[in-house]
Amino acid sequence: MLRTHTCGELTAENVDQTATLCGWVDRIRDFGGVTFVDLRDRYGVTQVVFNPAHTKAPAELVDKLRSEFVIKVDGAVGLRPDGQANKKIATGEIEFNADQLEILNACKTPPFVPGQKDLPGEEIRLQHRYLDLRRQKMMDTLVLRNKIIKGMRDYASDHDFIDIETPILGRSTPEGARDYLVPSRVHNGTFYALPQSPQIYKQIMMIAGYDRYIQVARCFRDEDLRADRQPEFTQLDIEMSFVDSDDVTGLIDGMMEKLAKDLLGVDLKLPLPQLTYKEAMTRFGHDAPDLRFDMEIVDCTDIAKKVDFRVFRAVADGGNFVRGLNAKKGTEKYSRRGIDELTKMVQDDFGAKGLAWFRVEEDGSLFAPIAKNFKPEELDEIKARMNGEPGDLLLFIADTWEVSCKSLYSLRKRIGAEMELYDPKQMHFSWIVEFPMFDYDPNEKRWVAMHHPFTAPLAEDLDKLESAPGEVRAQAYDLVINGYEAGGGTIRIHDSETQAKVFGLLGMSDQDAQERFGFLLDALKYGAPPHGGIALGIDRVVMLFGGLDNIRDCIAFPKTQKARDEMTQAPNVVEKIQLDECGIRLKTPLKD
RNA sequence: GGCGCUGUAGCUCAAUUGGUUAGAGUACCGGACUGUCGAUCCGGUGGUUGCGGGUUCGAGUCCCGUCAGCGUCGCCA
Numbered sequence: 001m002l003r004t005h006t007c008g009e010l011t012a013e014n015v016d017q018t019a020t021l022c023g024w025v026d027r028i029r030d031f032g033g034v035t036f037v038d039l040r041d042r043y044g045v046t047q048v049v050f051n052p053a054h055t056k057a058p059a060e061l062v063d064k065l066r067s068e069f070v071i072k073v074d075g076a077v078g079l080r081p082d083g084q085a086n087k088k089i090a091t092g093e094i095e096f097n098a099d100q101l102e103i104l105n106a107c108k109t110p111p112f113v114p115g116q117k118d119l120p121g122e123e124i125r126l127q128h129r130y131l132d133l134r135r136q137k138m139m140d141t142l143v144l145r146n147k148i149i150k151g152m153r154d155y156a157s158d159h160d161f162i163d164i165e166t167p168i169l170g171r172s173t174p175e176g177a178r179d180y181l182v183p184s185r186v187h188n189g190t191f192y193a194l195p196q197s198p199q200i201y202k203q204i205m206m207i208a209g210y211d212r213y214i215q216v217a218r219c220f221r222d223e224d225l226r227a228d229r230q231p232e233f234t235q236l237d238i239e240m241s242f243v244d245s246d247d248v249t250g251l252i253d254g255m256m257e258k259l260a261k262d263l264l265g266v267d268l269k270l271p272l273p274q275l276t277y278k279e280a281m282t283r284f285g286h287d288a289p290d291l292r293f294d295m296e297i298v299d300c301t302d303i304a305k306k307v308d309f310r311v312f313r314a315v316a317d318g319g320n321f322v323r324g325l326n327a328k329k330g331t332e333k334y335s336r337r338g339i340d341e342l343t344k345m346v347q348d349d350f351g352a353k354g355l356a357w358f359r360v361e362e363d364g365s366l367f368a369p370i371a372k373n374f375k376p377e378e379l380d381e382i383k384a385r386m387n388g389e390p391g392d393l394l395l396f397i398a399d400t401w402e403v404s405c406k407s408l409y410s411l412r413k414r415i416g417a418e419m420e421l422y423d424p425k426q427m428h429f430s431w432i433v434e435f436p437m438f439d440y441d442p443n444e445k446r447w448v449a450m451h452h453p454f455t456a457p458l459a460e461d462l463d464k465l466e467s468a469p470g471e472v473r474a475q476a477y478d479l480v481i482n483g484y485e486a487g488g489g490t491i492r493i494h495d496s497e498t499q500a501k502v503f504g505l506l507g508m509s510d511q512d513a514q515e516r517f518g519f520l521l522d523a524l525k526y527g528a529p530p531h532g533g534i535a536l537g538i539d540r541v542v543m544l545f546g547g548l549d550n551i552r553d554c555i556a557f558p559k560t561q562k563a564r565d566e567m568t569q570a571p572n573v574v575e576k577i578q579l580d581e582c583g584i585r586l587k588t589p590l591k592d
Numbered sequence: 593g594g595c596g597c598u599g600u601a602g603c604u605c606a607a608u609u610g611g612u613u614a615g616a617g618u619a620c621c622g623g624a625c626u627g628u629c630g631a632u633c634c635g636g637u638g639g640u641u642g643c644g645g646g647u648u649c650g651a652g653u654c655c656c657g658u659c660a661g662c663g664u665c666g667c668c669a
Contacts, residue, residue, distance in 0.1 A: 027629075027630080027631095029627090029628045029629065029631050029632095030625090030628095030631090031625055031626055031627070031628070031631080031632095032624070032625040032626070033625075033626030033627095034626040034627060034628080035626090035628095036627075036628055036629065036631085038629070047628085047629070049627085049628095051626075051627095052626080053626085066620090067619085080627090081627070084627065084628080084629085086628095086629060088629085089629090092629090095627095109602070109619070109620060110602085110603095110619090111602055111603060111619095112602085112603055112604090112619090113603090113619085115630090116603075116604080116618080116619090116630095117604080117618085117630075118603075118604040118605080118618090119604085120603055120604075121598090121599085121603090121604090121661070121662090122661060122662070123599095123660070123661045123662090124602095124603075124661095126661090173669090175669050176668085176669035177667085177668050177669070178667085178668085196668095196669080197669095199669090221668060222668095223667055223668040224593095224666085224667060224668075225668095226663085226664080226668085227662085227663070227664090229668070345664090348594090348595055348596085348664090348665075349595080349664065349665050350665075351665095406665095410664095439669095448669070449669050450669075451669060452669045453669070454669095455669090506669095550662090560660085560661065560662090561661070561662065561663085562660080562661090564660095566661090
């Protein structure tokens with residue numbers, strides 16, 4: 001080792017000891033005579049003092065030091081003079097009196113330094129990720145990430161799970177997200193797909209008798225990015241045999257309890273609350289609601305059926321919905337202009353026709369441009385239903401179930417944040433259960449699996465599988481933290497007949513099913529135990545535990561919204577010979 | 593693919609609603625200074641206002657296109 005100590009460990013207890021430190025120059029304070037250098041590494045910062053009266057380091061060498069130079073300093077620990085301790089750092093009681101200085105490596109003038117006040121733009125940070133990763137916040141996050149993964153692994157290990165790796169080069173599956181493809185050199189014209197998740201492999205492991213499997217698995221989905229979505233991401237993948245839904249959610253309850261306790265000092269009350277999908281959609285308009293605050297959706301469709309106001313009446317009579325939210329004390333926050341912005345959002349994002357609103361005035365009356373369309377007793381009924389009190393802002397969406405859910409969910413989320421209805425540090429864990437098995441795709445005119453096609457239906461809904469697929473509920477469960485889907489899983493189908501039936505419902509002929517999933521259907525015939533599992537989005541869990549608002553800050557080398565790596569400039573062109581070997585000719589050759 | 597925000601010195605930002613030679617802080621370079629910790633003080637270098645068109649007597653500012661970053665909708669079993 002070039003060093004004897006790190007920059008975070010020398011304290012008053014080490015006074016008079018000699019030591020050697022290595023690190024990066026964080027800051028220099030040059031007084032012409034004495035020069036102070038804040039030396040930084042992963043562990044902390046130590047003030048190094050170059051005093052010409054005592055150091056052997058030539059002044060010309062000390063003068064050369066600049067930000068982010070990598071240096072090695074021999075010296076001795078000394079107590080700082082009275083009144084000069086720096087309480088902001090752990091090593092603040094001492095200083096390191098330099099004897100010798102060696103510059104291990106210089107540093108070009110960096111575009112930004114880790115300690116600077118204003119964070120540079122994200123593009124710059126990603127281009128020079130090695131500099132960005134030197135920032136304390138990034139280090140803290142990656143350390144947190146490591147603790148979370150270690151905590152998960154330890155917990156799983158304590159519960160008899162074994163870690164098994166599954167292939168990265170696999171077979172493309174037609175259902176689900178777009179695959180990342182890898183061309184085969186040996187078999188020109190054929191392709192591997194990177195795994196969207198190790199789903200089938202882990203089911204096969206259950207059939208093979210490895211009844212408790214985990215993997216920290218990298219997954220790939222070639223879909224557009226979001227603040228909480230990356231094209232490659234990491235899941236804690238879990239599968240267990242001889243279990244029902246409660247066993248899986250119970251296991252994760254315990255894991256979350258441990259992580260929350262160990263890493264956040266938060267005591268969770270178990271079991272974590274469970275909400276059915278239907279309830280979540282009815283009360284919050286979404287299958288991953290943020291339950292840190294109230295403000296539930298209130299249905300006024302029955303009232304709308306009685307009123308003359310055409311917009312409400314026509315929607316209600318047409319079998320659609322008039323539902324609203326009460327933004328408590330929202331009239332001050334949302335002026336006419338603010339309401340216009342909310343209106344624009346629901347129109348642009350979800351195609352809502354409009355946003356109806358009422359202000360509850362000081363005298364308790366409802367004010368709104370549309371109020372004249374209502375009889376006084378109707379206004380009273382609306383106010384009573386919405387629990388309207390002076391200062392409240394009542395917002396209504398009159399539309400289809402889908403549009404009203406999306407719009408009200410989005411309004412609720414935005415208003416909750418803008419009106420600070422919750423403590424951003426608060427954490428809320430819950431389960432959403434009993435998802436529908438299928439969703440009808442009007443474009444393709446067929447049922448599609450809501451989760452994935454291996455999901456087992458709820459036993460009591462089995463008889464509806466053919467008669468009313470839309471009503472069949474799945475043995476599925478999503479873990480929701482602060483309004484984010486942090487994980488999801490299901491109990492799987494473990495008999496080939498039910499599996500074949502579900503494939504059929506999804507519009508797959510027997511031949512198709514055999515062609516695509518024959519190996520799974522076969523495996524199910526060779527003694528498949530009942531099994532199920534879950535996958536947790538590790539990047540998102542880190543984001544939520546770290547109180548961050550985007551997933552890129554939880555990943556050492558993330559991709560931009562256009563799925564590019566700003567540092568390496570991937571993806572990029574390849575040599576023609578590489579394409580030739582794979583038997584690929586570009587449709588539109590790139591000019592070089 | 594749609595909608596929106598952003599793009600000015602290495603970095604973070606400003607430029608009075610289209611008007612003189614585009615400024616500040618910081619970084620960088622030079623100088624002063626032996627107790628600072630965002631050191632201080634003096635001086636200096638640094639700009640194709642992302643790129644390409646257009647409107648105008650005149651464009652950082654307005655319009656069109658384009659590229660990039662971010663947010664969002666679609667998409668993400």
